[in-house]
Structure formats: C-alpha cells, structure tokens
Amino acid sequence: MKYTTLLRIDSSLRIEGSYSRCLGDFFIQQWEERNPISTVRSRDLLDNEIGHLDQKTLEGFLGKPHRSSLLELSDKLIDELYHIDVLLITVPMYNFGIPSRLKSYFDLVVRHEKTYSTKNSTPGLLNNKKAYIICSMGGQNTGEKNLVEMQLRRILSYIGITDVHCFTMDGTADQKRVQAKVMTKKNEIIQQLNQ
C-alpha cells in the first residue's frame, strides 16, 4: 500500500450549503477508505491568510532582497505543494471564473524557478502529482469544459500538474434537480476513485 499525502483546498465563501465543500467532504471520506495510511491536509481560503500579490512581494519573487510576510507565505505554500502527492481543489464559479481568493493563492505559488522554469522545454516543476477539481456552478454547463476548469487546468499545467480530473456540479440553482445531481456526482467520484 502506498503512503500518500493529499492537500485539500476549499474556496467557496459558503460554509453552510456549499455544494463544492459537501462533495469535497464526500471525496475525502471515499479517499480515506481507499487510502487508509494517507495524510489529508486542509487549507481553507476563507481563513484570509492569503493576501493579494503586491509590488514588494513581486520584487522579492524576482530576487530583490526584500522580506515580506507574503513572500514567506509564498515559500510556505510552495513547500507544502512539493510535499504532497494529490491535490483536491473545491471551487465555485463566481462571475465566470475562479474565486478571487483562489486566484490570490495561485498568484503566490506560480513562481519563477520555484514552480516553473523558463529553462526547460516544459515549464512546470511540480511533477508526479495528481489533481482533482470539484467545481460547482449555479447555471448549466453548456460547453465541454467550463471556464473554471479551463483556467485551473491551464495554471496547474504551467506548474507541472497535468494529471487532472474535474467533477463539475452544475445547475445548483435548480432546487428541483439539485439533490439528484449531487447523487450523480457522488457516484462519479466513487467510479473515479475505483479506477
């Protein structure tokens, strides 16, 4: 049995009634049943630990000898990513994209010569990791991939995480059908984890 470490990142502004968090809880329960010797870490972006990238921090990224709490946080978040095998991101669609807190998170972890390099043919430095996305959205997903999935796949692949599976829970605004859809998504999670 392989020892794995999973990092769960939640980004819905809702604690109660959040479909992405609810499916995230289900995913973790199923994950732990299948990976009994795994470690699960959690990072809830509602904690407000992660601020917007600012000039001083950006200059620190580029090698200027600045110290800032955001720079230290960036180092910590990147170190955390290097020490995991699996990433689970639960994410709602807000105004056709990812929540600003999640964007701020990635603004701190997408970093030159730390998580991507311009010296290699492919930039990403975080190899051999698997990511799962649980995306919730009020409307119906009409396209093949929704904008949240597209953006996250692009960012993740830039830092080297190319093995990505996305569960899209669309239509959460449709109260009549939403519970049936939750069941369908739970079954999808089971099927995916059984593979």
Ligand SMILES: Cc1cc2nc3c(=O)[nH]c(=O)nc-3n(C[C@H](O)[C@H](O)[C@H](O)COP(=O)(O)O)c2cc1C
């Ligand atoms: C500020 C805000 C913006 C939203 N924008 C969109 C949107 O662009 N497209 C969409 O389908 N749903 C949108 N929604 C609905 C959410 O995606 C939906 O409620 C989803 O279930 C939220 O995730 P959660 O259940 O995990 O909290 C928005 C909701 C909020 C609060």
